[in-house]
Amino acid sequence: MPIISVKMPKMGESISEATIISWLKNVGDTIEIDETILEVATDKVDSEVPSPCTGVITEIRFQPNDIVPVGEIIALIDASETANIEQETANDEVKKETLREPKAKTSTVHHSKLDIQYSSNPDAFLSPLIVSIAKKENMTIEEVQSISGTGAEGRIRKSDVFNYLKNRQYPLASRPQAQPKVAKSSYNPPPIKYVEGHDTVVEMDRMRKMIADHMVYSKHTSPHVTAYIEIDVTNMVNWRNTSKIPFQEKYNERLTFTPLFVEAVAKAVIDFPGINASVSEDGKKVIERKDINIGMATALPSGNLIVPVVRNADEKNLKGLAAEVNHLANASRENKLKPEEIQGSTFTISNVGTFGSLMGTPIINQPEVAILALGIIKKRPEVITTENGDEIAIRSMMYLSLSFDHRVVDGYLGGSFLRKVGDYLEAFDPKRKI
Structure with a gap:
């Protein structure tokens, strides 16, 4: 029973984290491949995160307004056919107003072949099909993301990749992705004094x-x-x-x-x-x-x-x-x-x-x-x-x-x-x- 990890994608060269705006799906919901699962925001732009597979959401690890590092697992999806059948059966039974004990969901990540396929590119804002094609063609993640997408919201489709490959002259070199950490200063800044009700305090967005x-x-x-x-x-x-x-x-x-x-x-x-x-x-x-x-x-x-x-x-x-x-x-x-x-x-x-x-x-x-x-x-x-x-x-x-x-x-x-x-x-x- 493959469990697929949904990870916070990388949405820019200098982006190391993003804020979750809202989840469009809940635990137990069935989701299709490339269907939007949540909305996230960075200091640059707001984006939708698509599902890497078809399946049932078994776990959501972060809530709206949480700031999540790039590559962090934010949700788990049960991609097995059994899970889909069980979900459809459960929906039918609810319609018939028949109560049933919910089946316990496991939060253990099973690193199946399918899971490894996605986790090898944790920062890619791409569908599993596109990832598979890219691997076969020895394309870097930067090269794939440089392709202009014709799908909804500019998403890259299979036809976009194939059209690109027809005219491909050379592969783009992979760029380093890790962000260097800034050392914390030992200097203690002086306290800022202000008067409640007199001075205006504005929370940074x-x-x-x-x-x-x-x-x-x-x-x-x-x-x-x-x-x-x-x-x-x-x-x-x-x-x-x-x-x-x-x-x-x-x-x-x-x-x-x-x-x-x-x-x-x-x-x-x-x-x-x-x-x-x-x-x-x-x-x-x-x-x-x-x-x-x-x-x-x-x-x-x-x-x-x-x-x-x-x-x-x-x-x-x-x-x-x-x-x-x-x-x-x-x-x-x-x-x-x-x-x-x-x-x-x-x-x-x-x-x-x-x-x-x-x-x-x-x-x-x-x-x-x-x-x-x-x-x-x-x-x-x-x-x-x-x-x-x-x-x-x-x-x-x-x-x-x-x-x-x-x-x-x-x-x-x-x-x-x-x-x-x-x-x-x-x-x-x-x-x-x-």
């Missing part, structure tokens, strides 16, 4: 707590250094102001500054690939990423922050970048981002100018090694050199700041990359065609 933990972890892990430059973006601003209406009429997409920023960053990453990297868990190797996936820090209506990802930004034209940026921004505001849309970034930008900030010192989005902040664009008089000599003119100016991990990014690389981003933005072609 789940997302804010996780953001706080991630920020502390990043500062603890990476020695941050921040460099600044000021650039003249007059040509870009003027072009965007005159092109945004024709652009929307032609492509049915809004033209904001963000896709222009993403485009410049992607070009600079090609010039300086060392900035598109991560540090290995043991801190001894630098992993340079081939894909250029640009995360864009986005504020939610709740005030929290999320980082949706523009994948392969270097391969998209301005129309494609605008469409992707608009989709991710809208999905963020409506809380409709899919798990794959908020994971896998290799470099992040944060437009602090949106809030009127002149510049910022952003915290690195782990496990990346740098993050770019874009300040507000302001018009002011500047001394410029013309054919007639130095003149004072009204120009659109902005500050860029790059925070980088000084373990692997030195001043030369950080400064050169930042200057290159500025060069691309300053050299914007004012006659560019949409």
Whole structure:
């Protein structure tokens, strides 16, 4: 009688735990393979967890609002045919209003061949059929999760995997999954005194707590250094102001500054690939990423922050970048981002100018090694050199700041990359065609 373990899936590179929102099934309920069994949430996105098999739920180990580590067993399912028959018989007897002593359920996990099949990939957000196909094709869990799903809620179907395999060029390398632990400090913070009824005490929500933990972890892990430059973006601003209406009429997409920023960053990453990297868990190797996936820090209506990802930004034209940026921004505001849309970034930008900030010192989005902040664009008089000599003119100016991990990014690389981003933005072609 195989007992299948349902484990908390991994829903992102930096996600080590998730919070149970609600169970959609109870102990004793029959569930079909791929049917949603519960809803969970991380600091990134809310997701549904499908059942890995057909069977009867025999045990639920955690309750709503419990925070559960990735890979932890959260429920057990009896996947035997006998269990299904017994459940159907029990339902028929209830309908006939015949009382019967309930059959005792065992909580012992029998590691059958079927159970081992699933437990070998405890973090996979995949159906047993997909896991089986992946094993036969020697696919890593990261490679499978990179496939775009056409099923309900973006789930990966058998046809999606087979279509991918037809054009498969090479297997993706498996990424390390374990999360390094942050050592606890021996420092005892001073007590905070407040007056009940006078001061306002607000409980941090789940997302804010996780953001706080991630920020502390990043500062603890990476020695941050921040460099600044000021650039003249007059040509870009003027072009965007005159092109945004024709652009929307032609492509049915809004033209904001963000896709222009993403485009410049992607070009600079090609010039300086060392900035598109991560540090290995043991801190001894630098992993340079081939894909250029640009995360864009986005504020939610709740005030929290999320980082949706523009994948392969270097391969998209301005129309494609605008469409992707608009989709991710809208999905963020409506809380409709899919798990794959908020994971896998290799470099992040944060437009602090949106809030009127002149510049910022952003915290690195782990496990990346740098993050770019874009300040507000302001018009002011500047001394410029013309054919007639130095003149004072009204120009659109902005500050860029790059925070980088000084373990692997030195001043030369950080400064050169930042200057290159500025060069691309300053050299914007004012006659560019949409």
